[in-house]
Amino acid sequence: MTDRDRAFVAFDGVQKSYDGETLVVKNLNLEIARGEFLTMLGPSGSGKTTCLMMLAGFEVATHGQISLGGRPINNIPPHKRGIGMVFQNYALFPHMTVAENLAFPLQVRRMSRTEVQEKVQRALDMVQMGGTEFAGRRPAQLSGGQQQRVALARALVFEPDLVLMDEPLGALDKQLREHMQYEIKHLHERLGVTVVYVTHDQSEALTMSDRIAVFNDGVIQQLATPEDLYERPENAFVAQFIGENNKLDGMVTAFADKEARVHLDGAEEIGALAVNCQGVGFRTMLSIRPERVLIAEPSAPNQLQGRVVELIYLGDHIRCRMEVAGRDDFIVKIPNSAKHSMLRVGETTPIGWLTNDCRALDAA
């Protein structure tokens, strides 16, 4: 892979302010490789959509440079960037039929009538909307899922190298949304197109992406593969935002190699993997995934006592809320297998985990 492909899209020191007083995007540096599926994930107001709009050309970066294929695009108007985009509410032109919607980007590129027809049909086939009954319909006559497919086809029909998607599945119901996630993922794999995807739904991001950039407060908190992001969060925000997380607050008492000894506020001392804690005497937040907590497992190196507060039966697993180290929001997921003895509310049981599963992060 050449340098240009590795940094097919590059944000270089990009800042954005709307009012001249606060920065919505603070010093963004991001490189997206050709053919990559990158998701910008974050709560609303975190700056992810602003980044997408700057890339599309609808917002101007206050500072810094954005380049596409090695070429700076700051001063190129949106219609010359050749970037496909799928909008939150699809933005299908209501006065045009499905076929006319798809033909629009080809017509403005002055393609011949036959070429337009051929490409429109191919694009419709691609999203399984090739049936003759669809081409002549108006967007309002389609279901939400069908509109979504047409919007996708329209963003791809002129064969852009880069496609931006701004929460494209937000308006669909849960089942359809999951189905479309796979479909978009497969489409991406088949076409090899670069996709920048914006969402606030973490499961969507984990399902589809090659890499995820977690945004908060105008800054990328972590840029990593879905697996890394879930297994190895680098700070408290990411640990809390991605998946379910148990947090325990404490103070670092000792620091050796990669292991930190942490004195919990609940008066016990345990070991944790030092990831992002500043050193002895500083406060830290410990992060443990609920499914990594071991119940009544004497071999576990870190042992605490937990009192069962609430049990919720969820079929494949049982969700157990416990009181641990003075906090009563400690969640443990117990797989529904014969091996585990049933817990009862009010019972106290030893819990533990491997040192590597407990990450000492910055105190948020």
Added chain:
Amino acid sequence: MANGDSVSGPILAADGRPLRQSLARALRLQKLRALMLIAPLLIFILVTFAAPIADMLFRSVENAIVPNTLPLTVAALEDWDDASGQPPGEKVFAALRQDLLAAVAAKAHTKLGSRLNYEQTGVASLLRKTGRRVKRMEEDGDLAAQFAKIHKSWADPETWATIKRFSSAYTSGYFLNAVDAKLGATGIEARPENERIYIFLFERTLLLSVVITVACLLIGYPVAFLLATLPMRTSNMLMILVLLPFWTSLLVRTSAWKVLLQQQGVINDTLVFIGLVADDGRLAMINNQTGTIIAMTHILLPFMILPLYSVMRTIPPSYMRAAKSLGATDWTAFWRVYFPQSVPGIGAGSILVFILAIGYYITPELVGGTSGTFISNRIAYHISSSLNWGLAAALGVILLVVVLVLYWLYDRIVGIDNVKLG
């Protein structure tokens, strides 16, 4: 789509009655309630608006005054052939004398005179003069000669032809008059060149209304576009400026244009001052069509902006963005994506402005002079000055029909369901 009813017959409710009937029964109370809620307004409208208009429109064909005032004469004239070129016989004059005696007693003969004067000038004075002398006539003498002695018009078969032509209770005379025609001896004929005015006025009214509508659209569209694309707070501020004229009297606004546009007015003075126009070549911008167009465009502009704005407000900005991301230039994105979606607003605004303009009265009256007046000014003249209500009604009916025809055409071409006010 297949209709379930046509296959299985009417669907029955649980009690065996047709479902449709049961539904109607269930909804009846609701409908009754709705009707009662609008009843006060409905009655008010019927009494104060619909009924007077219907009465007014009816006057355009009503002609009862002739058969009511001259019942015997009208009956006697039936045997007279108006193409004979001879005045009618003694029997008709006897009937006329009797009718006139009754009419003079009831003081109805002058009204009859003014009615017939619309059709033939001179009849009013003829009837007044005859009315003064009819009592002194000798009953047994040669009545035709006596009438002819009072006024020679009585010997003229044309006078009698006019009476006979307008002797029925309903007449097309007002309508013919309103389209510059009259019922002559040989049927419908055009009025002489120098008496024609209404067709010309209708044409001018339509033409000026179209010009005003187009001007409003050209000026209003960019304003509405700006209002719709600005952030809510700024656009609300500007919206107040658009609505501001509604808070001042129409008369004040029109008079303000008089101040601005007149020959010694602000605009002319400025143009002379900066040397664009010579002092002796000051522009005539008022008391002509220019004045009417300028003032009415200004006054009707909000009626164009408001529907445009409310339609544009509903067009999400993402459409334009989508078009641009797909490769369209700003202009293509506007023309192919934004503009078609704003057409319902253009339709609504144009209909509103056009229909308001076509019936406008005060502004053309004040700033229109003679070349900038509308048909409505003529109607007003006949209502309040000449008191020819029949003609005014006929002109009004024609105006109404023209508007309805245009509305129908518009519906056929653009489709009235494409019009929306937001």
